[in-house]
Amino acid sequence: xxxxxxxxxxxxxxxxxxxxxxxxxxxxxxxxxxxxxxxxxxxxxxxxxxxxxxxxxxxxxxxxxxxxxxxxxxxxxxxxxxxxxxxxxxxxxxxxxxxxxxxxxxxxxxxxxxxxxxxxxxxxxxxxxxxxxxxxxxxxxxxxxxxxxxxxxxxxxxxxxxxxxxxxxxxxxxxxxxxxxxxxxxxxxxxxxxxxxxxxxxxxxxxxxxxxxxxxxxxxxxxxxxxxxxxxxxxxxxxxxxxxxxxxxxxxxxxxxxxxxxxxxxxxxxxxxxxxxxxxxxxxxxxxxxxxxxxxxxxxxxxxxxxxxxxxxxxxxxxxxxxxxxxxxxxxxxxxxxxxxxx
Amino acid sequence: xxxxxxxxxxxxxxxxxxxxxxxxxxxxxxxxxxxxxxxxxxxxxxxxxxxxxxxxxxxxxxxxxxxxxxxxxxxxxxxxxxxxxxxxxxxxxxxxxxxxxxxxxxxxxxxxxxxxxxxxxxxxxxxxxxxxxxxxxxxxxxxxxxxxxxxxxxxxxxxxxxxxxxxxxxxxxxxxxxxxxxxxxxxxxxxxxxxxxxxxxxxxxxxxxxxxxxxxxxxxxxxxxxxxxxxxxxxxxxxxxxxxxxxxxxxxxxxxxxxxxxxxxxxxxxxxxxxxxxxxxxxxxxxxxxxxxxxxxxxxxxxxxxxx
Amino acid sequence: xxxxxxxxxxxxxxxxxxxxxxxxxxxxxxxxxxxxxxxxxxxxxxxxxxxxxxxxxxxxxxxxxxxxxxxxxxxxxxxxxxxxxxxxxxxxxxxxxxxxxxxxxxxxxxxxxxxxxxxxxxxxxxxxxxxxxxxxxxxxxxxxxxxxxxxxxxxxxxxxxxxxxxxxxxxxxxxxxxxxxxxxxxxxxxxxxxxxxxxxxxxxxxxxxxxxxxxxxxxxxxxxxxxxxxxxxxxxxxxxxxxxxxxxxxxxxxxxxxxxxxxxxxxxxxxxxxxxxxxxxxxxxxxxxxxxxxxxxxxxxxxxxxxxxxxxxxxxxxxxxxxxxxxxxxx
Numbered sequence: 001x002x003x004x005x006x007x008x009x010x011x012x013x014x015x016x017x018x019x020x021x022x023x024x025x026x027x028x029x030x031x032x033x034x035x036x037x038x039x040x041x042x043x044x045x046x047x048x049x050x051x052x053x054x055x056x057x058x059x060x061x062x063x064x065x066x067x068x069x070x071x072x073x074x075x076x077x078x079x080x081x082x083x084x085x086x087x088x089x090x091x092x093x094x095x096x097x098x099x100x101x102x103x104x105x106x107x108x109x110x111x112x113x114x115x116x117x118x119x120x121x122x123x124x125x126x127x128x129x130x131x132x133x134x135x136x137x138x139x140x141x142x143x144x145x146x147x148x149x150x151x152x153x154x155x156x157x158x159x160x161x162x163x164x165x166x167x168x169x170x171x172x173x174x175x176x177x178x179x180x181x182x183x184x185x186x187x188x189x190x191x192x193x194x195x196x197x198x199x200x201x202x203x204x205x206x207x208x209x210x211x212x213x214x215x216x217x218x219x220x221x222x223x224x225x226x227x228x229x230x231x232x233x234x235x236x237x238x239x240x241x242x243x244x245x246x247x248x249x250x251x252x253x254x255x256x257x258x259x260x261x262x263x264x265x266x267x268x269x270x271x272x273x274x275x276x277x278x279x280x281x282x283x284x285x286x287x288x289x290x291x292x293x294x295x296x297x298x299x300x301x302x303x304x305x306x307x308x309x310x311x312x313x314x315x316x317x318x319x320x321x322x323x324x325x326x327x328x329x330x331x332x333x334x335x336x337x338x339x340x341x342x343x
Numbered sequence: 344x345x346x347x348x349x350x351x352x353x354x355x356x357x358x359x360x361x362x363x364x365x366x367x368x369x370x371x372x373x374x375x376x377x378x379x380x381x382x383x384x385x386x387x388x389x390x391x392x393x394x395x396x397x398x399x400x401x402x403x404x405x406x407x408x409x410x411x412x413x414x415x416x417x418x419x420x421x422x423x424x425x426x427x428x429x430x431x432x433x434x435x436x437x438x439x440x441x442x443x444x445x446x447x448x449x450x451x452x453x454x455x456x457x458x459x460x461x462x463x464x465x466x467x468x469x470x471x472x473x474x475x476x477x478x479x480x481x482x483x484x485x486x487x488x489x490x491x492x493x494x495x496x497x498x499x500x501x502x503x504x505x506x507x508x509x510x511x512x513x514x515x516x517x518x519x520x521x522x523x524x525x526x527x528x529x530x531x532x533x534x535x536x537x538x539x540x541x542x543x544x545x546x547x548x549x550x551x552x553x554x555x556x557x558x559x560x561x562x563x564x565x566x567x568x569x570x571x572x573x574x575x576x577x578x579x580x581x582x583x584x585x586x587x588x589x590x591x592x593x594x595x596x597x598x599x600x601x602x603x604x605x606x607x608x609x610x611x612x613x614x615x616x617x618x619x620x621x622x623x624x625x626x627x628x629x630x631x632x633x634x635x636x637x638x639x640x641x642x643x644x645x646x647x648x649x650x651x
Numbered sequence: 652x653x654x655x656x657x658x659x660x661x662x663x664x665x666x667x668x669x670x671x672x673x674x675x676x677x678x679x680x681x682x683x684x685x686x687x688x689x690x691x692x693x694x695x696x697x698x699x700x701x702x703x704x705x706x707x708x709x710x711x712x713x714x715x716x717x718x719x720x721x722x723x724x725x726x727x728x729x730x731x732x733x734x735x736x737x738x739x740x741x742x743x744x745x746x747x748x749x750x751x752x753x754x755x756x757x758x759x760x761x762x763x764x765x766x767x768x769x770x771x772x773x774x775x776x777x778x779x780x781x782x783x784x785x786x787x788x789x790x791x792x793x794x795x796x797x798x799x800x801x802x803x804x805x806x807x808x809x810x811x812x813x814x815x816x817x818x819x820x821x822x823x824x825x826x827x828x829x830x831x832x833x834x835x836x837x838x839x840x841x842x843x844x845x846x847x848x849x850x851x852x853x854x855x856x857x858x859x860x861x862x863x864x865x866x867x868x869x870x871x872x873x874x875x876x877x878x879x880x881x882x883x884x885x886x887x888x889x890x891x892x893x894x895x896x897x898x899x900x901x902x903x904x905x906x907x908x909x910x911x912x913x914x915x916x917x918x919x920x921x922x923x924x925x926x927x928x929x930x931x932x933x934x935x936x937x938x939x940x941x942x943x944x945x946x947x948x949x950x951x952x953x954x955x956x957x958x959x960x961x962x963x964x965x966x967x968x969x970x971x972x973x974x975x976x977x978x979x980x981x982x
Contacts, residue, residue, distance in 0.1 A: 055838040055839070055840060055841075056838055065545075068545075068548075068549045069549070070545060070548055070549060090551050091551040093551070094549060094550050094551035095551075097549075098549060098550070099545070099546060099549050101542040101545065101546065102542070103542060106541045106542045106543065107541075107542035107543050107545075107546055108543055109541075109543040109560075109561055109564070109565065110370070110565065111370075111564035111565055112560075112564075117543075120547060120550060120552065121550040121551075124547075124550050124551055124552045124553075124556070125550075125551065153369065154369055154370050156370055156373075157369060157370075159928055167546075170546065170550075174550075189694040189695055189865065190694060190865060190867065190906055190909050190910060191694060191905065191906065191909050191924065191925035193909065193910075194908075194909035194910070194922035194923060194924050195924045197911075197922055198921045198922055198924065201919060201921065202921075216838060216839055217839075218839065219868070219910065219911050219912075219913070220911060222911065222913060222918065223911035223916065223918055223919070223922070224919065242918070243918075246913070256840055257839065257840065259843070260839040260840045260842065260843040261839065261868070262842075262843070262846075262866070262868030262869055262871070262872050263868055263871070263912060263913060264867040264868050264870070264871040264895060264907065264910060264912060265871055265872075265895075265912075266871045266872070266874075266891040266892050266895045266896070267892075268871075268872060269850075269872060270843060270846045270847040270850050270872045270873055271843050271847070271872075272847055273840055273843050273844045273847065275840055275844070279808065279810075279838070279841075
């Protein structure tokens with residue numbers, strides 16, 4: 001697996017996880033397997049922000065559900081602090097890992113007050129009495145930058161940015177270590193998005209949180225993540241430190257994703273993409289490398305055989321024709337990738 | 344972002360823009376506003392409230408004993424047809440005061456409506472919520488049961504059961520209650536599926552909340568508005584079925600005053616004394632119309648809050 | 652300069668309601684020339700979508716539109732009848748919406764929906780219309796175009812559906828396309844492809860395009876001219892280089908600070924923010940609409956806000972002195 005000299009402290013680890021759903025096509029159609037995750041391995045190190053990028057249908061959301069214990073993997077293992085997820089108490093897991101969802105309009109129960117919403121985790125876990133729960137709500141509201149008088153209001157009275165702050169408060173009220181952020185800003189306006197991103201960055205620094213940051217917005221990922229994993233059709237095709245990836249992606253798919261990022265620079269035009277074919281249907285995945293029908297570099301071998309993921313000092317790459325130097329290049333010691341940012 | 348924007352211009356900026364401007368009216372305030380602006384709901388609600396009060400305080404309001412016969416005063420016409428104020432709505436073929444019977448009849452109609460709706464509501468909601476929340480096999484079984492139920496004609500089945508067990512208020516209420524759960528199941532299943540997909544349910548599961556807790560505190564409050572609408576519609580439905588059964592002589596048995604029975608008893612003299620049929624018929628019509636108005640109104644005012 | 656294709660002066664949209672009239676679009680001026688892409692950028696509630704709908708004459712009945720001038724290729728849109736507008740919409744101005752799934756009718760094939768406009772507006776023979784549909788599907792980059800005509804919308808991916816929408820908009824060779832967030836629902840790689848396509852088509856067919864978006868990245872890459880909209884007003888308008896390289900209005904500057912820009916914002920550094928929220932648009936708004944969120948707001952912001960100009964780069968703010976008051980009324 002990973003380079004042994006690297007001192008790692010994975011808080012969360014996926015080992016060869018696969019997830020298959022059966023999908024019925026049509027009224028009387030036969031059920032067919034849809035493999036959302038294929039033999040996927042991933043580590044989340046203490047204190048880092050792992051950006052997870054990929055297009056819709058690549059399995060990002062399924063991965064998030066498995067990490068939250070909302071879905072069970074079909075095969076493979078999920079380790080939390082080295083112990084398999086299945087064996088752990090569901091409540092104990094909930095205390096360590098909490099989600100922040102995409103849509104602040106759908107993630108808050110419209111029939112409950114803000115105080116009820118935020119204190120739900122405390123009540124479910126029986127932490128403290130009513131008074132101390134109220135105090136905890138007040139405290140966490142302050143942390144996420146909301147005045148305590150919003151406690152008795154309802155979500156419908158708030159703006160999108162405020163609701164997302166409430167969602168963050170709910171996720172943090174039990175002081176988890178790991179937060180799964182599933183597109184936390186993509187439903188928000190630009191000016192509100194920056195507030196939420198700043199808040200997430202501050203919270204990570206002040207509370208020592210570890211984030212899995214799922215997003216399709218690569219500019220945001222580049223800004224916040226310390227390491228990035230690129231997913232394509234249920235597999236990780238490249239994994240690297242953020243700077244290294246944005247300086248030069250090795251996988252042609254990562255490269256295409258980076259090309260498609262529209263930075264607000266008027267001197268650059270609209271990029272020309274040469275991803276001819278559409279995103280493949282996960283029910284009928286292409287042979288060999290799943291990306292080969294869209295890849296400019298694809299050869300016969302790519303269609304025949306799937307490139308095995310190669311783990312090196314730079315991260316992970318699964319491609320027969322990676323960009324840049326050979327994947328086995330040795331790296332000077334002083335340029336060794338930063339480990340998780342110091343917390 | 345939450346600090347008040349400090350500004351040198353004074354007055355216009357002293358308010359905290361955050362709460363003054365963002366916090367809209369509470370859901371309660373909005374509901375009240377919508378209710379007060381909905382005429383159908385107000386009219387329907389007022390009529391139902393009036394009839395309910397009439398039913399509850401029947402012994403105080405009714406001018407006569409509804410069972411007291413007076414063969415000397417049979418078939419007296421109502422006031423507007425030249426009758427006396429002694430019997431404002433006249434008397435029936437046994438000389439019983441028609442107004443008093445009408446007032447007591449409201450008890451039967453409302454009782455059967457409420458109890459049948461509660462029985463069918465409990466059955467249907469349980470099935471619908473279970474099917475919608477758990478999906479899979481539970482859903483398949485419930486969907487099958489709903490289809491079986493929909494294949495049975497309600498009135499015919501009720502007739503058959505009542506014919507076997509004999510008609511009484513209890514039997515009629517129970518039978519109707521056991522037959523009318525289909526709409527509850529269909530509507531609750533659909534609403535539950537919808538609410539289940541919301542992220543707050545996923546959030547509650549991720550917190551480790553138990554399934555009963557999620558059903559009670561996350562799902563139920565958000566499907567309650569649809570439930571209330573179905574309750575009103577099924578109340579009206581049950582009241583009509585009772586009237587039909589009583590009219591056919593298989594429902595509530597005489598001398599209990601029931602509007603359906605009153606229509607039935609009056610039908611032999613319908614050609615000569617049409618008011619005997621028209622008065623209970625009109626009241627029945629008004630009650631069902633009022634309930635439907637209220638159901639429609641409730642659907643309008645509790646329509647899922649706009650996303651913004 | 653040739654006369655503009657579309658000329659709009661003092662466009663307003665009002666929504667009468669019980670608690671006072673709402674003014675979501677409050678006096679908009681702009682000109683659009685052939686071969687030009689105008690991006691209207693703003694956040695939710697800025698009135699940008701209502702502006703586009705009012706140009707197309709597609710506002711709901713409860714909304715009231717008024718303007719001093721609204722001229723499209725010499726036709727006065729203000730006086731146009733419903734019939735005239737329908738003719739214009741199908742044939743000479745077209746619209747592309749955000750959600751390609753709901754904009755296509757699921758019960759008709761792609762082919763039927765594509766040629767409908769041609770049969771309606773051009774009375775073209777069916778075979779000829781089909782040939783044109785195939786040609787356009789190929790033009791928007793759809794492979795095996797002829798076989799797609801018989802498919803239904805649900806058989807296509809989101810990106811393909813949006814391409815079909817674009818082909819549909821192009822069927823009658825419109826002179827102007829209004830695209831309302833055409834790529835917001837799409838993946839980033841698809842977004843780049845669709846934008847490239849639109850950009851190339853405008854150049855090639857000498858059309859004009861109004862692109863409504865909230866994404867400053869899209870604006871920077873696609874626009875010739877930019878109109879920044881806030882709370883129903885255009886607070887700054889100019890060429891894309893002017894607005895991005897030298898933003899003059901505090902709101903534009905604030906927006907640009909809010910997005911992470913590689914090279915400009917340090918990684919992990921705090922991003923800029925715009926405190927507060929969009930003001931209520933019920934009743935008249937005096938002074939500057941942005942003053943409640945502006946860090947530079949002062950007493951002058953309550954008074955009338957002059958429109959200033961620097962070589963056609965227009966903005967409404969009292970604080971950037973030294974620029975001449977605007978002479979022309981629009982960009």
